[in-house]
Amino acid sequence: xxxxxxxxxxxxxxxANVSIGPFTIVxxxxxxxxxxxxxxxxxxxxxxxxxxxxxxxxxxxxxxRSHSILYAGSTFGDKFITGxxxxxxxxxTAGVNFQLGTLSDIQGDCQxxxxxxxxxxxxxxxxxxxxxxxxxxxxxxxxxxPHPPSAVLMGCEIGDYAAVxxxxxxxPGVKVGRGALVAAHSMVGRDVAxxxxxxxxxxxxxxxxxxxxxxxxxxxxAYPWTSHFQRGYPPEVVAGWSVPPAP
Amino acid sequence: xxxxxxxxxxxxxxxANVSIGPFTIVxxxxxxxxxxxxxxxxxxxxxxxxxxxxxxxxxxxxxxRSHSILYAGSTFGDKFITGxxxxxxxxxTAGVNFQLGTLSDIQGDCQxxxxxxxxxxxxxxxxxxxxxxxxxxxxxxxxxxPHPPSAVLMGCEIGDYAAVxxxxxxxPGVKVGRGALVAAHSMVGRDVAxxxxxxxxxxxxxxxxxxxxxxxxxxxxAYPWTSHFQRGYPPEVVAGWSVPPAP
Amino acid sequence: xxxxxxxxxxxxxxxANVSIGPFTIVxxxxxxxxxxxxxxxxxxxxxxxxxxxxxxxxxxxxxxRSHSILYAGSTFGDKFITGxxxxxxxxxTAGVNFQLGTLSDIQGDCQxxxxxxxxxxxxxxxxxxxxxxxxxxxxxxxxxxPHPPSAVLMGCEIGDYAAVxxxxxxxPGVKVGRGALVAAHSMVGRDVAxxxxxxxxxxxxxxxxxxxxxxxxxxxxAYPWTSHFQRGYPPEVVAGWSVPPAP
Numbered sequence: 001x002x003x004x005x006x007x008x009x010x011x012x013x014x015x016a017n018v019s020i021g022p023f024t025i026v027x028x029x030x031x032x033x034x035x036x037x038x039x040x041x042x043x044x045x046x047x048x049x050x051x052x053x054x055x056x057x058x059x060x061x062x063x064x065r066s067h068s069i070l071y072a073g074s075t076f077g078d079k080f081i082t083g084x085x086x087x088x089x090x091x092x093t094a095g096v097n098f099q100l101g102t103l104s105d106i107q108g109d110c111q112x113x114x115x116x117x118x119x120x121x122x123x124x125x126x127x128x129x130x131x132x133x134x135x136x137x138x139x140x141x142x143x144x145x146p147h148p149p150s151a152v153l154m155g156c157e158i159g160d161y162a163a164v165x166x167x168x169x170x171x172p173g174v175k176v177g178r179g180a181l182v183a184a185h186s187m188v189g190r191d192v193a194x195x196x197x198x199x200x201x202x203x204x205x206x207x208x209x210x211x212x213x214x215x216x217x218x219x220x221x222a223y224p225w226t227s228h229f230q231r232g233y234p235p236e237v238v239a240g241w242s243v244p245p246a247p
Numbered sequence: 248x249x250x251x252x253x254x255x256x257x258x259x260x261x262x263a264n265v266s267i268g269p270f271t272i273v274x275x276x277x278x279x280x281x282x283x284x285x286x287x288x289x290x291x292x293x294x295x296x297x298x299x300x301x302x303x304x305x306x307x308x309x310x311x312r313s314h315s316i317l318y319a320g321s322t323f324g325d326k327f328i329t330g331x332x333x334x335x336x337x338x339x340t341a342g343v344n345f346q347l348g349t350l351s352d353i354q355g356d357c358q359x360x361x362x363x364x365x366x367x368x369x370x371x372x373x374x375x376x377x378x379x380x381x382x383x384x385x386x387x388x389x390x391x392x393p394h395p396p397s398a399v400l401m402g403c404e405i406g407d408y409a410a411v412x413x414x415x416x417x418x419p420g421v422k423v424g425r426g427a428l429v430a431a432h433s434m435v436g437r438d439v440a441x442x443x444x445x446x447x448x449x450x451x452x453x454x455x456x457x458x459x460x461x462x463x464x465x466x467x468x469a470y471p472w473t474s475h476f477q478r479g480y481p482p483e484v485v486a487g488w489s490v491p492p493a494p
Numbered sequence: 495x496x497x498x499x500x501x502x503x504x505x506x507x508x509x510a511n512v513s514i515g516p517f518t519i520v521x522x523x524x525x526x527x528x529x530x531x532x533x534x535x536x537x538x539x540x541x542x543x544x545x546x547x548x549x550x551x552x553x554x555x556x557x558x559r560s561h562s563i564l565y566a567g568s569t570f571g572d573k574f575i576t577g578x579x580x581x582x583x584x585x586x587t588a589g590v591n592f593q594l595g596t597l598s599d600i601q602g603d604c605q606x607x608x609x610x611x612x613x614x615x616x617x618x619x620x621x622x623x624x625x626x627x628x629x630x631x632x633x634x635x636x637x638x639x640p641h642p643p644s645a646v647l648m649g650c651e652i653g654d655y656a657a658v659x660x661x662x663x664x665x666p667g668v669k670v671g672r673g674a675l676v677a678a679h680s681m682v683g684r685d686v687a688x689x690x691x692x693x694x695x696x697x698x699x700x701x702x703x704x705x706x707x708x709x710x711x712x713x714x715x716a717y718p719w720t721s722h723f724q725r726g727y728p729p730e731v732v733a734g735w736s737v738p739p740a741p
Contacts, residue, residue: 007516022254023270023517025534040272041288041314041535043560066290066316067332067535069560069578084316084334085561087578087596102334102352105596105614105632117396120352120370123614123632135396138370138388141632141660143678146709147716148657149611149629149723154709163395166388167416167434169661169679184390185416185434185448187661187679187695201434201448201679201695215393215401222394229396269501270517287519288535288561313537313563314579331563331581349581349599364643367599367617382643385617385635410642413635414663414681431637432663432681432695448681448695462640462648469641476643 003040012045015060029053029072033060039084041067048072050090050108059096071108083120095132099232113160115233127155131178133226135163146172159194161224168203179224181209195223250287259292262307276300276319280307286331288314295319297337297355306343318355330367342379346479360407362480374402378425380473382410393419406441408471415450426471428456442470497534506539509554523547523566527554533578535561542566544584544602553590565602577614589626593726607654609727621649625672627720629657640666653688655718662697673718675703689717 001019002008008020011028018032021040026032030045036058038044044064045056051073059078064070066084073090076098083102092106095114100106104122113132118124122136125144130136136158144153154173158164162176165184176182180192183199183206192198197206209223220228226241248266249255255267259277267273268287277292283305285291291311292303298320306325311317313331320337323345330349339353342361347353351369360379365371369383372391377383383405391400401420405411409423412431423429427439430446430453439445444453456470467475473488495513496502502514506524514520515534524539530552532538538558539550545567553572558564560578567584570592577596586600589608594600598616607626612618616630619638624630630652638647648667652658656670659678670676674686677693677700686692691700703717714722720735 022272023535025516040290041270041561043534046560066293067288067314067561067579085314085332085579103350103597107614120354121368121615125632137395138372139386139633139661143631143660147706147719148631148659148675149719150708150710150716151723151725152708152710165395166390167386167414167661171678181395184418212394214397214399216397216399222397225394225396229398231398269519287537288517313540314535314561332579350597367601368615384637384642385619386633412642413637414633414661428642431665459641461644461646463644463646469644472641472643476645478645 006040009045021066027072029055031055031057033058033062033078035060036062036064038064039066039068043069046071048090052091054091065102074108077114101138110155115237117232119166125155127153129155129157131158131160131162133161134158135225137164137166137184139167140164141169143169144172161226162192163225179209181212181223253287256292268313274319276302278302278304280305280309280325282307283309283311285311286313286315290316293318295337299338301338312349321355324361348385357402362484364479366413372402374400376402376404378405378407378409380408381405382472384411384413384431386414387411388416390416391419408473409439410472426456428459428470500534503539515560521566523549525549525551527552527556527572529554530556530558532558533560533562537563540565542584546585548585559596568602571608595632604649609731611726613660619649621647623649623651625652625654625656627655628652629719631658631660631678633661634658635663637663638666655720656686657719673703675706675717 003022005022006020006024008026009028012026012030015034017035019037024042027045054073057075062080068086071089074092076094077096079097081099088106089108092110094112099117101120106124107126109126110128112130116134118136120138123141128142142156156170157175159178161179164182168186170188175191177194179195181197186199186203187201188203212222214220214222230238250269252269253267253271255273256275258275259273262281264282266284271289274292301320303319304322309327315333318336321339323341324343326344328346335353336355339357341359346364348367353371354373356373357375359377363381365383367385370388375389389403403417404422406425408426411429415433417435422438424441426442428444433446433450434448435450442456459469461467461469477485497516499516500514500518502520503522505522506520509528511529513531518536521539548567551569556574562580565583568586570588571590573591575593582600583602586604588606593611595614600618601620603620604622606624610628612630614632617635622636636650650664651669653672655673658676662680664682669685671688673689675691680693680697681695682697689703706716708714708716724732
């Protein structure tokens with residue numbers, strides 16, 4: 001299960017049935033859960049003094065795709081799934097079933113909840129807080145410095161079930177409320193109220209999410225998205241959403 | 248021509264005079280045309296159930312630069328040229344002489360015409376349709392989901408000879424007309440008429456492309472761009488453009 | 495210090511105490527200064543006819559992180575530091591202590607001053623001129639073609655001590671003045687005067703930088719940033735700024 005061209009430190013702690021692909025490097029301070037698969041060309045547990053001696057912990061049943069780099073000091077729950085060439089720096093914690101798309105870059109010191117989905121090329125600045133069941137789409141940047149460059153770091157907060165659409169920036173310290181939607185190509189400088197849509201550069205209130213209808217011919221409400229989109233979530237989670245099943 | 252550190256499946260079908268660089272992995276379901284060169288650190292024919300058993304087909308006289316990942320199930324015409332670290336997923340088809348810049352990411356199920364140029368860091372969502380002789384510039388995103396997240400996919404269409412300038416987003420289902428220009432940093436939410444310029448966030452009609460003059464001292468019209476820019480196209484294609492040669 | 499899996503050309507000229515990581519390829523036309531460290535999976539001195547026979551020169555005490563690609567023909571001063579997966583093409587010159595973040599892409603023929611910091615995912619087009627002590631933040635694009643596609647290249651200029659915040663585009667030929675600040679998510683189509691803030695899409699004058707106060711509880715001025723942010727600069731440089739030290 002470990003490719004002969006891979007380089008795995010004897011200090012790394014690998015669970016049962018872990019596979020490591022060609023040319024991948026696993027450094028010293030690494031703990032990998034059972035049944036996890038890591039592709040080729042990865043660096044796992046990249047050493048850094050900012051990790052302060054903490055290990056990289058990857059949960060069980062995870063999939064790390066090729067050319068990815070995960071620093072020492074971060075912790076990912078079970079069923080972590082990445083695209084290719086992701087980078088995650090030190091001291092980020094993510095809950096279960098975090099999906100992180102190709103080319104995404106998490107700068108460290110972030111808190112990420114359960115069942116979060118980041119699509120390709122998402123950039124999450126240091127000190128960001130991302131809730132549970134959040135969706136972040138390509139080329140979104142979560143920032144932290146209110147007057148760059150400076151040593152002041154004010155992380156954003158993205159509430160549970162919120163979605164931030166492609167190529168939007170969330171300014172330092174801004175909170176996007178539970179179930180809110182940030183429209184594509186927006187610059188979000190003020191807090192977004194729960195269950196509302198904000199958009200534009202600068203972003204303004206557009207409407208409540210309840211006004212948006214599904215473009216699938218049914219005219220059903222598109223939000224909360226949990227009412228019609230359940231793909232990839234386990235049945236016990238979907239059951240907890242207490243929504244009528246899709247027709 | 249195959250570097251000794253490369254790993255090439257005996258099931259892959261390689262044409263004459265194919266070269267494979269160091270540490271590159273060529274998987275089973277791969278067909279590579281004659282005289283094609285693949286750099287190091289690539290994964291060619293990355294396996295996926297979404298490929299549905301289809302092979303990756305790369306045309307003759309192609310160049311794949313280092314750290315690129317091409318999934319099984321896609322097909323590229325002759326003279327395909329990539330930058331570094333491109334990613335193309337399953338079941339995309341591209342015509343001849345597609346040029347795909349460094350860090351670009353094509354999500355799969357796309358149709359791409361002949362002689363298309365994507366610069367660095369272009370993100371093309373699933374179900375996009377890109378015509379012939381199209382230009383797409385850095386940090387452009389073509390989207391597909393009208394109310395994210397959902398299972399509704401409405402791909403964009405980019406017409407022949409159109410150009411989409413840097414850091415613009417094209418919203419789901421939007422059509423950019425033949426020969427149109429989308430200005431930089433635009434959010435395109437409505438169709439763009441042929442041979443017009445649209446720009447802004449949200450994008451609006453600015454002028455006809457015929458009003459834009461070349462900033463090379465000649466004051467000639469800048470569009471159609473085929474009248475002055477022919478670099479990299481074969482003579483028989485340029486001859487078909489029926490335009491006066493550049494002075 | 496050279497990993498046994500690395501491939502280093504005997505023509506490359508390596509200084510004293512240079513280290514080369516696993517699987518890294520060092521091509522022929524390369525000069526590396528003393529005490530420089532290069533991670534794994536890199537391509538150093540990628541050959542190109544556009545380099546016109548010039549070597550890649552990397553100064554002493556530099557750090558090149560993994561998966562980076564540096565073309566032949568460019569020159570970097572001492573204490574060059576990169577993130578992961580950077581790409582720099584031919585004939586760019588950078589001064590001392592250039593810091594280039596993960597996934598950044600410099601297209602070649604650029605002039606970059608001393609002590610410049612580019613964060614992650616910065617895209618610098620050909621012919622750009624970047625002064626000294628400049629800061630460029632994630633997803634910024636410096637452009638060059640006033641009517642794409644064309645053969646007319648008009649590089650931007652970014653003045654000393656200026657900062658360009660995240661996801662902004664600077665249009666071809668535009669000059670951002672000394673000490674100016676471009677706000678996040680801006681499209682900069684006109685010159686920005688020194689020590690002013692410009693923002694929006696299109697960007698307009700917002701205020702003088704002197705009006706912005708530090709959000710650290712002190713209400714001190716946030717600009718010039720050299721008055722409060724000195725991390726990572728050598729003491730003799732900070733002394734030259736002639737500013738009162740941070741309290």
